[in-house]
Amino acid sequence: MVSATPEILPLVGSLSTKTFTLLSVAAAVIIFFAVTLLARAKSNSRGHSVLLVGPPDAGKTAIFSSLVYHQALPSHSSLQINCAHVVLPPSKTLRIVDVPGHPRIRDQFREHLRIAKAIVFVVDASTVSRNAPAVAEHLHHVLHAIASLPPSQPTPKVLVLAHKADLVKAGASSSSVTEVAISRVRTVLERELEKRRASQTGGVGVESMDAESESELGGLECGGTARGGFKFSEWDGGEVDFIGTWVEVGEKNGDQDGLRELKDWLEQLIR
Amino acid sequence: MLDHCSISHRGGVVLWSRSFTPEASHVASSATSPVNSLIREALIEGRTAEQKYEKDGYAVKWTFFNDLELIFVVAYQRILQLAYVDDLLTAMKALFIKLFEPFLTTFVASLHAMNTGNSTPSSKNGDTSWNFAKAFDGWDGVFDKLLKTFEDKAAQERKSRFRPQARAIQVESESPSEDDSTVPTESPDVTQDEQQIARNVQALKNRLRGRGGRHGGRVAPRADSGASGPNSESESGKRKTKSKTQRKWGDEVPTESDMATLDFSLDKPDAGMDGRLASDLRSLVDSASLGTRTKDGLYEVKDWDFGNNGDASVIAKALTREASQRSTSSLGALGSLFARLTGSKVLTEQDLKPVLEGMKQHLMKKNVAKEIADKVCESVGEGLVGKKVGGFQTTSNTVRSALSASLTSILTPKTSTDLLLSIRTKLSSPSQRRVPYSITFVGVNGVGKSTNLSKVCFWLIQNNLRVLIAACDTFRSGAVEQLRVHVRNLSMLGVDGATDSKGRVELFEKGYGKDAAAIAKEAIAHAKENGFDVVLIDTAGRMQDNEPLMRALAKLVTVNSPDKILFVGEALVGNEAVDQLTKFDRALRDFSSASSGKSRGIDGMLVTKWDTVDDKVGAALSMTYVTGQPIIFVGCGQTYTDLRQLRVDSVVQAILSD
Numbered sequence: 001m002v003s004a005t006p007e008i009l010p011l012v013g014s015l016s017t018k019t020f021t022l023l024s025v026a027a028a029v030i031i032f033f034a035v036t037l038l039a040r041a042k043s044n045s046r047g048h049s050v051l052l053v054g055p056p057d058a059g060k061t062a063i064f065s066s067l068v069y070h071q072a073l074p075s076h077s078s079l080q081i082n083c084a085h086v087v088l089p090p091s092k093t094l095r096i097v098d099v100p101g102h103p104r105i106r107d108q109f110r111e112h113l114r115i116a117k118a119i120v121f122v123v124d125a126s127t128v129s130r131n132a133p134a135v136a137e138h139l140h141h142v143l144h145a146i147a148s149l150p151p152s153q154p155t156p157k158v159l160v161l162a163h164k165a166d167l168v169k170a171g172a173s174s175s176s177v178t179e180v181a182i183s184r185v186r187t188v189l190e191r192e193l194e195k196r197r198a199s200q201t202g203g204v205g206v207e208s209m210d211a212e213s214e215s216e217l218g219g220l221e222c223g224g225t226a227r228g229g230f231k232f233s234e235w236d237g238g239e240v241d242f243i244g245t246w247v248e249v250g251e252k253n254g255d256q257d258g259l260r261e262l263k264d265w266l267e268q269l270i271r
Numbered sequence: 272m273l274d275h276c277s278i279s280h281r282g283g284v285v286l287w288s289r290s291f292t293p294e295a296s297h298v299a300s301s302a303t304s305p306v307n308s309l310i311r312e313a314l315i316e317g318r319t320a321e322q323k324y325e326k327d328g329y330a331v332k333w334t335f336f337n338d339l340e341l342i343f344v345v346a347y348q349r350i351l352q353l354a355y356v357d358d359l360l361t362a363m364k365a366l367f368i369k370l371f372e373p374f375l376t377t378f379v380a381s382l383h384a385m386n387t388g389n390s391t392p393s394s395k396n397g398d399t400s401w402n403f404a405k406a407f408d409g410w411d412g413v414f415d416k417l418l419k420t421f422e423d424k425a426a427q428e429r430k431s432r433f434r435p436q437a438r439a440i441q442v443e444s445e446s447p448s449e450d451d452s453t454v455p456t457e458s459p460d461v462t463q464d465e466q467q468i469a470r471n472v473q474a475l476k477n478r479l480r481g482r483g484g485r486h487g488g489r490v491a492p493r494a495d496s497g498a499s500g501p502n503s504e505s506e507s508g509k510r511k512t513k514s515k516t517q518r519k520w521g522d523e524v525p526t527e528s529d530m531a532t533l534d535f536s537l538d539k540p541d542a543g544m545d546g547r548l549a550s551d552l553r554s555l556v557d558s559a560s561l562g563t564r565t566k567d568g569l570y571e572v573k574d575w576d577f578g579n580n581g582d583a584s585v586i587a588k589a590l591t592r593e594a595s596q597r598s599t600s601s602l603g604a605l606g607s608l609f610a611r612l613t614g615s616k617v618l619t620e621q622d623l624k625p626v627l628e629g630m631k632q633h634l635m636k637k638n639v640a641k642e643i644a645d646k647v648c649e650s651v652g653e654g655l656v657g658k659k660v661g662g663f664q665t666t667s668n669t670v671r672s673a674l675s676a677s678l679t680s681i682l683t684p685k686t687s688t689d690l691l692l693s694i695r696t697k698l699s700s701p702s703q704r705r706v707p708y709s710i711t712f713v714g715v716n717g718v719g720k721s722t723n724l725s726k727v728c729f730w731l732i733q734n735n736l737r738v739l740i741a742a743c744d745t746f747r748s749g750a751v752e753q754l755r756v757h758v759r760n761l762s763m764l765g766v767d768g769a770t771d772s773k774g775r776v777e778l779f780e781k782g783y784g785k786d787a788a789a790i791a792k793e794a795i796a797h798a799k800e801n802g803f804d805v806v807l808i809d810t811a812g813r814m815q816d817n818e819p820l821m822r823a824l825a826k827l828v829t830v831n832s833p834d835k836i837l838f839v840g841e842a843l844v845g846n847e848a849v850d851q852l853t854k855f856d857r858a859l860r861d862f863s864s865a866s867s868g869k870s871r872g873i874d875g876m877l878v879t880k881w882d883t884v885d886d887k888v889g890a891a892l893s894m895t896y897v898t899g900q901p902i903i904f905v906g907c908g909q910t911y912t913d914l915r916q917l918r919v920d921s922v923v924q925a926i927l928s929d
Contacts, residue, residue: 056311057302061282061283061284065284068381069403071403073284073285073403074284074285074288074300075279075283075284075285076277076279076283076285076304076306076307076310077283077307077310077311077315078281078282078283079281079282079283079310079314079315079342080281080282080340081282082282082283082284082382083382083383084381084382098282098283100283102311102315102685103683103684103685103686104315104316104680104681104683104684104685105315105680105683107683133687133692133696134687137687137689195692195695195696195699196689196692198695199689199691199692199695200691
């Protein structure tokens with residue numbers, strides 16, 4: 001009976017010396033790994049991702065294959081997302097995500113929005129006047145998603161690409177083909193977005209089924225709305241750039257001149 | 272005879288394509304190519320269960336290889352019936368994968384670059400130059416050989432089918448020995464008994480009377496049947512080899528044999544009677560279905576076997592069989608677990624079948640129509656067969672996520688559902704002189720058209736639009752009075768601080784028993800003169816099978832060409848939804864295109880009585896699947912504010928929740 005209590009003490013003593021040190025070392029290692037993983041995840045969240053979104057048949061997959069494989073492969077309507085890494089000349093890599101444009105599956109871009117550094121909205125400049133309402137609706141959804149990002153995340157930059165500029169008829173003006181394409185896309189989109197904004201403000205929307213979620217699409221607020229009309233230069237969500245490009249689908253290997261401005265813009269992005 | 276073949280990736284890149292005619296190559300590179308239409312209309316909407324797609328005179332067949340996410344498409348003219356296309360697709364798939372597997376794996380991997388490891392994939396890409404033309408070098412020759420073997424086989428089959436037919440025609444042209452035109456070929460040593468002599472005399476008399484229509488008529492059909500023989504591939508030649516017996520008209524003297532067959536007197540000795548009776552007896556009673564005799568000697572009838580009704584039991588039997596079969600599969604349970612952990616387990620049809628069956632039952636429990644649940648589960652299964660599933664994801668989880676993606680894509684609208692925007696666009700367009708925007712509400716009886724019309728009217732008034740309600744339900748007693756009460760109520764509700772809304776909403780009615788199309792036309796003219804913005808047209812409820820009423824509805828649509836035709840359906844409907852919507856859509860398209868050439872179908876749907884189903888909301892899925900059109904509003908109550916918009920993710924969640 002007297003020997004019972006001293007027997008316990010050496011056990012605790014042995015615990016305290018050997019296993020305690022082991023346990024503390026193991027705990028430190030685990031904490032160190034956890035911290036590094038978290039840090040890496042955070043750095044990845046800022047990421048160098050560029051999203052290619054836009055209405056169907058705009059040419060997103062052709063631009064994607066041209067940037068990744070250096071040749072514009074023939075393509076049809078995409079069914080799923082393509083993402084790949086692209087090396088730009090000063091040895092910097094960028095992750096490009098090509099999102100399908102079909103209205104039923106275009107909402108997949110929201111999952112990648114959080115890690116996006118820039119969003120490129122590709123528009124077919126030769127047919128934009130014909131299907132302006134559909135293009136404007138798509139752009140509205142994208143702008144609304146950007147505007148509803150939490151303020152802790154840096155806003156991605158927006159670029160509107162007036163694609164297929166080589167199919168746009170220049171007309172009598174002496175300006176280059178890309179400038180004509182850019183101006184046409186800009187005016188058409190501004191007009192349609194203004195119509196959308198006017199139909200939403202000053203109206204009563206129908207609530208959606210669960211009352212807590214918002215049903216209205218906002219995101220088109222401009223500073224200085226007294227002047228009337230939606231202008232990209234006055235958009236509250238950030239800067240919107242415009243570039244005109246084109247791509248030749250075929251067997252040519254080598255750098256496409258039509259995407260030169262886009263590549264310059266992307267390089268400027270990472271700098 | 273094919274027009275276009277292509278092999279492409281699901282992400283959109285076309286790996287190889289070939290057009291066989293210059294017109295097909297021109298169409299294939301445009302946005303309206305058959306491949307593009309197939310993807311936009313069939314694959315994205317999840318209608319892959321039908322396995323055949325037709326558009327613009329092209330018939331398109333396809334197959335998937337889900338492990339490498341490839342789509343193989345063949346397009347040909349719809350009027351041709353090519354039987355070898357399915358075999359060509361499977362052979363093409365097998366050969367292509369076998370020949371180019373390493374290149375394809377690296378290609379597909381490059382399209383799914385994950386966020387980890389920024390440096391290594393980029394260096395790999397920089398080194399390898401992607402030369403697609405060289406990668407698929409030998410494929411053109413292989414494909415040509417494959418196509419040639421299939422076409423030769425098909426040509427041989429057609430030739431072998433023609434040869435017995437040709438022989439049959441030869442036999443036929445020799446058989447008309449009774450025809451008068453071939454009298455010189457009669458052999459001289461025919462039996463000259465009395466009847467024969469009498470028949471010959473009669474035939475001579477007929478010939479001298481002149482070629483009657485009877486004989487001429489008998490010649491023509493045979494010539495026709497001879498000519499049409501080679502044209503019909505499907506008709507077998509065996510039928511023609513039977514010699515046709517000439518029909519006996521009543522103008523000839525009956526022969527001895529005729530007399531024997533025409534004798535029905537009772538005292539004829541009938542030796543074969545007993546034998547005939549015995550066979551009849553056997554056919555009267557089916558010995559397998561005889562009942563049982565009880566101990567007392569009573570004969571009890573056999574019980575009715577609910578064989579047809581035992582669907583659930585059959586499925587249960589099949590599932591248990593499947594489960595027992597699964598345990599004896601080559602991998603075994605432990606082996607498949609290891610395979611899954613190492614990331615190399617490939618989903619087969621046997622793995623997927625029980626899970627899909629369970630998913631189908633779950634969907635049907637949530638009030639999705641049976642055919643729709645069938646088709647959706649089949650298309651999900653097709654997209655998953657052959658896919659590699661790894662990690663700790665079980666088969667049912669993979670199927671569930673694929674099903675959720677498919678349901679979301681079916682329910683997401685492909686056209687804009689913003690009604691206010693369309694109205695404002697039409698009203699502000701300068702070309703037309705303030706033509707009001709018209710919406711027609713159609714549906715079967717008792718779904719809530721008039722109630723939901725008044726809810727929509729309330730919403731439009733709140734948005735400062737002037738609404739005219741046209742009472743085109745001239746059949747049901749009380750329909751016009753009901754709308755009058757609604758208009759009175761709506762006028763009493765104020766907007767924007769005003770005490771009432773007089774002048775914002777009015778009713779246009781012409782009583783009962785009149786033609787609905789004429790009332791609608793006058794209503795729109797009245798609205799145009801008095802500056803109304805929107806016209807809401809209420810029609811009578813009608814069953815989808817009632818053809819005269821569907822024609823009347825199509826006439827209303829043709830005469831007035833409303834801007835939107837909304838089908839009102841209730842959320843309680845089950846399998847009936849499929850029937851209602853297909854017949855309404857088809858009837859509207861057929862009857863309206865017959866008269867004016869521009870076919871209108873259903874443009875949108877309004878689902879009512881949503882508050883009566885708590886989460887059994889499968890009717891929404893059935894309705895959008897059948898028409899492809901979006902659900903614009905949801906009615907969930909009987910007051911004016913009970914109008915909601917559909918949220919796709921909450922509906923998908925409700926359907927998939929347990």
